[in-house]
Amino acid sequence: MLAENFRGTQIDDARLFRLHEANAVDEAVEALNQKSSELHFDSNNGCFAYETVRLDLICIRRYLPLGQVCRKLRITIDWLRPSAYDRQRYEPSRKTVKTNDHGDPDSMHRRALLATLASFGTAWAAPVGSALDRPAVAVQSPSRSVFLGAALAGARWVAVGERGLVVLSDDAGRSWKQAQVPVSVTLTAVAFADDRHGFATGHGGTVLATEDGGSTWAHRLDGRAIAALVQQDAMRGSDANLQKAAQRLVADGPDKPLLDLIVASPSEVFVAGAFGLALNTIDGGKTWSLRSGQLDNPGNLHLYAARRRGRAVAIAGEQGLLLWSDDAGASFHRVAVPYQGSFFALELPGPKEIVLAGMRGNVWHSTDAGGSWHQVRVPSPAAITGSALRPDGGYVLASQAGQLLAGAGDSLAALQVPPLPPLTGVVPVSGQALLALSVEGVHLVSINKSN
Structure with a gap:
């Protein structure tokens, strides 16, 4: 069963190809529903714990028709849009953010799936049809x-x-x-x-x-x-x-x-x-x-x-x-x-x-073109989705947890910035500002001197 195969960290491509030949969409949807029901908000590190389904989605996209899978998962554009709760919690202009409320489970479930599909869906091999010719x-x-x-x-x-x-x-x-x-x-x-x-x-x-x-x-x-x-x-x-x-x-x-x-x-x-x-x-x-x-x-x-x-x-x-x-x-x-x-x-x-x-x-960090490596500690185990070099010679990383991380060599620390949604990329736009990209738009983030 596909659900059994999806409990590991690697999925055999040949097996998925056979599922593709059989058009086993129902079985894929069943496995995704089972996995996605396990999504939760981890209050200890402030990130969505949906890594268990990320590999499943990436591997499914190789051989199964995305449109049919999404329809049977009942994922629509309206359903993927941020809820009123999400907009309130993540509105960049808010001065304060609730820290004692982990949110509506359905909202977190929706945001996690959206972040997974958007951030890692960049390698989704889905048919594009006339979109190549349509402005x-x-x-x-x-x-x-x-x-x-x-x-x-x-x-x-x-x-x-x-x-x-x-x-x-x-x-x-x-x-x-x-x-x-x-x-x-x-x-x-x-x-x-x-x-x-x-x-x-x-x-x-x-x-x-x-x-x-x-x-x-x-x-x-x-x-x-x-x-x-x-x-x-x-x-x-x-x-x-x-x-x-x-x-x-x-x-x-x-x-x-x-x-x-x-x-x-x-x-x-x-x-x-x-x-x-x-x-x-x-x-x-x-x-x-x-x-x-x-x-x-x-x-x-x-x-x-x-x-x-x-x-x-x-x-x-x-x-x-x-x-x-x-x-x-x-x-x-x-x-x-x-x-x-x-x-x-x-x-x-x-x-x-x-x-x-x-x-x-x-x-991971290397100073000799990959001859040796040092693992850099991160404040949370969320996937890193984007990076850029800073004007000061350091680097900045963006994560699915909505964190911006400033690094230099083997050191890395979370920047003290307002709460952000799951991020897909980041670009320094000045010495004191970053443009963060997300599943909800662009966000101009100011960096104070303590960062």
């Missing part, structure tokens, strides 16, 4: 949606998220406006080469580009073109297994998300994502080259985060995957890491310094 719809409150990535374009702040939403602020976050975007798939990350030239990645293998600081965006790549590239590459060789895999990719359609990117210049971009997908362009996205086969990733593990510092490039992914390059990404080798869970956040504070963070609050 993003204008929304009434553009800053209060689900956001997964943000970056600075000069003085402008740019954030990207669900349904192709890109929002811009030219007044330090006091107001936000929506940009023109040609797709309505979820966008997962954004980065800029300068104040005008930027790129964004998203579901369906999407890569978008802007030449006006984010006001308008244009197609540069999608899953249909990626599948064609993979098929062409496989047909040049004689490996029957690679050819079959390429045919399956074409048959699947554009359902593989890209999850992060490195923008080295207006013309040079590297993108990476689910199932080991990796590509690069040296002409601003006019043409693309596959890089997946040049990575030491034979299992095609998901690639969640990518960073570059000088000629050093690092890629982090699931099952403890860390890939390292000393030659600006021309070649990569795998680096051993003590923890074998997924890493969703990655930073390179120094020339050979690496900070990895991910599931269950695991944070």
Whole structure:
């Protein structure tokens, strides 16, 4: 039974594929309902204890139709929206917050599922259909949606998220406006080469580009073109297994998300994502080259985060995957890491310094390009979902518990900030302020001197 399989920390892909062949949606829903009923709010560390279902959801999304699962779980947009209690508790403008009330169980249940689907659903291999060709719809409150990535374009702040939403602020976050975007798939990350030239990645293998600081965006790549590239590459060789895999990719359609990117210049971009997908362009996205086969990733593990510092490039992914390059990404080798869970956040504070963070609050630090590692203690075991370098040379992490953590070397401490909902990312916008991203929108957070 699927419910039995989902009690472990690893799920066999072959078994899930057989469930997919049998379209075992009912069994998956039964297992998820059983697990999700165990969700609770942990008053000791102030976070949602839903790690038990996170792996289940991530693994289910590989082979079972998300739409049918969600419908049978009765998850709708209205049901996922914050309740009145949630809005009251997490409203950033509130001066005080209740500390002796752990909240309505149904509300906590809903928020936990929403956070899981949003924060870790970035690798969900769900069909995108016409969303690749349908422009993003204008929304009434553009800053209060689900956001997964943000970056600075000069003085402008740019954030990207669900349904192709890109929002811009030219007044330090006091107001936000929506940009023109040609797709309505979820966008997962954004980065800029300068104040005008930027790129964004998203579901369906999407890569978008802007030449006006984010006001308008244009197609540069999608899953249909990626599948064609993979098929062409496989047909040049004689490996029957690679050819079959390429045919399956074409048959699947554009359902593989890209999850992060490195923008080295207006013309040079590297993108990476689910199932080991990796590509690069040296002409601003006019043409693309596959890089997946040049990575030491034979299992095609998901690639969640990518960073570059000088000629050093690092890629982090699931099952403890860390890939390292000393030659600006021309070649990569795998680096051993003590923890074998997924890493969703990655930073390179120094020339050979690496900070990895991910599931269950695991944070690991190396000063010798992964030759040795030290585990960094965290205030709560919630998953780390985002990271960024601070202007002072340190780093900041964002967690599903709504915490912002400031780090330097092997030390890490929670910033004293107002209560926040489950976070999906963070970007320093000045020496004394952070832009936190969440399942409920963007949040400008001031940092006092004690932090």
